[in-house]
Amino acid sequence: MKIISWNVNGIKARLPLVLDWIKKNNPDIVALQEIKCLSESFPYMEFEDLGYNIKVNGQKSFNGVALLSKIPFSETSKGLGLIKEGEKEEQARLIEGVFSIDKTVIRVCNIYLPNGNPVNSDKFPYKLAWMDRLIDFAKERLTYEEPFILLGDFNIIPAPIDVYDPKEWWGDALYREESLAKFRTLLNIGLRDCLRLVSDEVIYSFWDFQKGAWKKNNGLRIDHILASPLACDALTSARIDKAPRSYERPSDHVPIIGEFF
DNA sequence: ATGCCGGGTACGACCCGA
DSSP states (O other): OEEEEEEOSOHHHHHHHHHHHHHHHOOSEEEEEOOOSOGGGSOHHHHHTTTOEEEEEOOSSSOOEEEEESSOOSEEEESOOOOOTTOOOOOSOEEEEEEEETTEEEEEEEEEOOOOOSTTSTHHHHHHHHHHHHHHHHHHHHTTOSOEEEEEEOOOOOSGGGBSOHHHHBTBTTBSHHHHHHHHHHHHTTOEEHHHHHOOOOOOSEEOSSTTTTTTTOEEOOEEEEEOHHHHHHEEEEEEOOGGGGSSSOOSBOOEEEEEO
16 A cells, blocks of 8 residues: 655645656555645545545645545544634644555544744744644554554654754754654654654755755755554555656655555 | 745735745
């Protein structure tokens, strides 16, 4: 089972590129972030024609996540829930699907974790609070003892190897102690970074549009596939396909791919 | 460079991302 994650930075702008890549790579499950459209505006037909079932947690203009699957959904949910009283309406950043393959139940959660910059604004505490809620959410999922895959744009640089200039970046909301401590908690409760289970290479998933970042390979690895113990047991490969960053009208992120079973 | 590019909304100019 091939599962992929891709921050597309606007599904309407990226439709030809994404359709072309999916046709060539034929993933079973696709997790998209930053679709930047309302659920009803998602281009369902184009993906249905490729054989996908589709669930969308959309929002006008910003954020928005979608799950596409060749396997029928047996269950879906949106958001982290537990919004505190007085808190702003939740941003569309999470969608989860449950699938049955043969006799195995697999749970897949697609996230677009808040960026959190600038750190001296209310966006940073929002990121940390979102991560606390995600940790509780993941803890509960792990008690189910199913293969559980948590993937998407984490906006977290896990280690110095995952950023082109660690010294320059240290202190950014993506790469500072408070953010990494929460990411480590996600690992400590039992999730593993699939790419790092199979590879110690320097490989990025994002290159800024500005400053010739792609040309200079000034990248970040901030898109991740985390897997529960039962999902790790089934992992057969994990990689990042950086090729689409060089294509016409690219996203600033590229697809990351995990294969299980 | 507290956004240099690029998408969204909406059609000029701002909001947002990492």
